[in-house]
Amino acid sequence: MINRYSQVTCLRSLDFAYDTTPPQDIPTKTLLQILQSPVQYQRVNVSVCVVEERENSEEFTKGNTVTPLKKVVYAVSDQTASLLLTVWGTHTFCLKNWYHFSDVSVRNFMGQTTLTTTRDTNIQTIPHAGPSVDPIVDDITTTEGELSMVNIDVQHLCPKRHSLDSVNFSTLMTRCHSCKAFCKTAKLSAVARGTLTIIDEAGTQHSFNLTDKLIRETLSLNPGPLPQPDELAALFLHHDRATVTTKGSRVLSVLVDAPPEAPSSEDAATAMA
Numbered sequence: 001m002i003n004r005y006s007q008v009t010c011l012r013s014l015d016f017a018y019d020t021t022p023p024q025d026i027p028t029k030t031l032l033q034i035l036q037s038p039v040q041y042q043r044v045n046v047s048v049c050v051v052e053e054r055e056n057s058e059e060f061t062k063g064n065t066v067t068p069l070k071k072v073v074y075a076v077s078d079q080t081a082s083l084l085l086t087v088w089g090t091h092t093f094c095l096k097n098w099y100h101f102s103d104v105s106v107r108n109f110m111g112q113t114t115l116t117t118t119r120d121t122n123i124q125t126i127p128h129a130g131p132s133v134d135p136i137v138d139d140i141t142t143t144e145g146e147l148s149m150v151n152i153d154v155q156h157l158c159p160k161r162h163s164l165d166s167v168n169f170s171t172l173m174t175r176c177h178s179c180k181a182f183c184k185t186a187k188l189s190a191v192a193r194g195t196l197t198i199i200d201e202a203g204t205q206h207s208f209n210l211t212d213k214l215i216r217e218t219l220s221l222n223p224g225p226l227p228q229p230d231e232l233a234a235l236f237l238h239h240d241r242a243t244v245t246t247k248g249s250r251v252l253s254v255l256v257d258a259p260p261e262a263p264s265s266e267d268a269a270t271a272m273a
């Protein structure tokens with residue numbers, strides 16, 4: 001019964017789209033069958049050879065913003081086709097061995113059909129099922145060049161993830177207009193995003209979008225508060241060169257050359273003494 005005390009929750013914010021198929025009715029499909037009918041969010045069982053590890057990271061999921069979850073992308077193949085499979089959580093696979101994955105979800109990412117494990121996925125070792133097709137080829141590109149431009153924005157969020165217009169970090173509290181409440185300034189979070197431009201050997205300019213994760217990884221920044229945008233930009237532009245790895249339009253990693261020698265804090269302390 002729905003009455004005025006009922007709460008309606010929007011399913012779009014769920015980590016995994018809701019699929020009501022009971023486990024016993026989930027079909028076992030070959031990878032080719034999945035590619036021929038790549039209906040997003042359908043649940044399937046697959047028996048595949050785990051061929052290669054492609055990406056390895058830790059990410060926050062929508063349902064869990066406290067502890068990051070291990071996320072590994074594998075190229076998997078059967079006798080019909082090859083796909084990328086994202087495995088969440090800690091699992092160990094012997095590459096080139098075969099496994100049965102029950103209850104995995106079909107996704108479409110930038111025109112590419114992929115599979116991802118769900119919280120209901122079960123993984124079992126199975127006997128080798130003969131030769132599998134060659135692993136899927138990634139369109140991974142590496143661009144190297146001189147760093148020429150960077151633009152960084154920093155957005156501050158209240159503990160309930162509302163965007164705040166301006167924050168004065170020397171004050172105890174900040175008012176969030178969405179919450180209609182004051183929050184402790186120390187409990188605000190910061191999200192950076194930006195663009196980076198490099199010039200390759202041929203003189204061509206390449207611009208890339210940077211996510212918060214990439215910016216923090218590249219600059220070795222911890223989760224939590226961030227420096228001002230101009231300070232972040234300066235941290236990038238202290239470097240001369242950058243190597244950017246992309247897959248389609250998505251940036252996978254940014255490597256910058258070693259920064260010029262800066263005096264360590266110990267040296268600075270000695271100099272001041």
Ligand SMILES: [Zn+2]
Pocket residue numbers: 158159160161162176177178179180
């Ligand atoms: Zn708020």
